């Protein structure tokens with residue numbers, strides 16, 4: 071299972087129709103940006119948003135942040151033209167909403183060619199097909215659409231997200247099996263830092279690489295939650311040192327803080343340190 075080298079702790083949605091927000095994002099500490107042409111843009115502005123976004127990306131200035139364009143569905147009047155335009159904008163990936171089957175990605179790839187694809191996982195059918203979707207050769211990331219999922223499940227929002235756990239879990243399993251990026255859904259109450267922290271921690275513990283965000287005020291919370299803590303880094307260093315010491319004496323198991331450390335734990339410890347290095351490298355780019 072390949073691990074994701076590029077940090078994707080904070081993935082900020084920006085409406086493609088809002089020049090001020092598009093400009094502000096050039097200075098925000100987001101690991102990735104989703105330039106949105108779908109739900110954040112009203113129908114009357116959809117066509118103009120395409121040109122506004124093309125101009126912003128042409129101007130550039132987004133640095134090392136990963137640039138992802140979310141287009142409208144191919145079953146809408148804007149989808150095909152969005153796809154053609156997005157393919158020419160030099161983005162790192164194109165994100166397709168409401169992906170139900172791998173055939174949806176085939177249809178997009180027929181328009182966008184070699185551009186990597188990401189999938190919004192936000193319908194019950196899409197989540198049931200998560201493994202087949204994750205296996206698509208062009209797919210490099212999945213983004214959870216928890217608002218649309220809640221709508222389709224006819225569920226109420228709960229702090230523990232219990233009603234959507236089955237769907238999120240299927241996507242995590244599928245994403246890990248095929249080594250693609252996995253980004254959790256948005257937290258709608260963008261002024262509630264404590265609630266955001268709880269949901270980020272939950273997503274991080276489930277195995278997500280980061281969280282989608284709707285407002286700059288959420289960036290710090292997500293970046294902190296998805297960065298290895300000082301305690302995690304210090305433990306990883308001690309685990310590696312203890313295991314190497316044991317190995318030198320011909321033993322395969324070390325004990326740290328009363329818990330066994332085997333080669334698989336050392337692999338996780340090394341991944342923790344590598345993740346921290348990748349985050350530090352991003353800050354200097």
Ligand SMILES: CC(C)(COP(=O)(O)OP(=O)(O)OC[C@H]1O[C@@H](n2cnc3c(N)ncnc32)[C@H](O)[C@@H]1OP(=O)(O)O)[C@@H](O)C(=O)NCCC(=O)NCCSC(=O)C[C@H](O)C(=O)O
Pocket residue numbers: 082083084085090091092094095106109110190192214215216217218219255256260283284285286
């Ligand atoms: C939620 C908002 C409508 C709030 O906007 P606003 O009232 O303008 O916020 P502020 O006045 O607090 O903004 C302060 C400054 O920050 C800039 N700003 C705000 N939001 C963003 C952003 N997302 N990216 C970049 N910059 C942003 C403002 O321009 C202000 O700047 P300045 O004037 O220079 O001080 C708004 O935040 C918003 O529209 N957010 C995005 C909403 C969105 O993208 N929704 C769609 C994605 S969610 C979704 O679809 C998930 C999925 O599909 C699912 O099903 O779950």
Ligand SMILES: [Mg+2]
Pocket residue numbers: 109167190192215217218
């Ligand atoms: Mg959605």
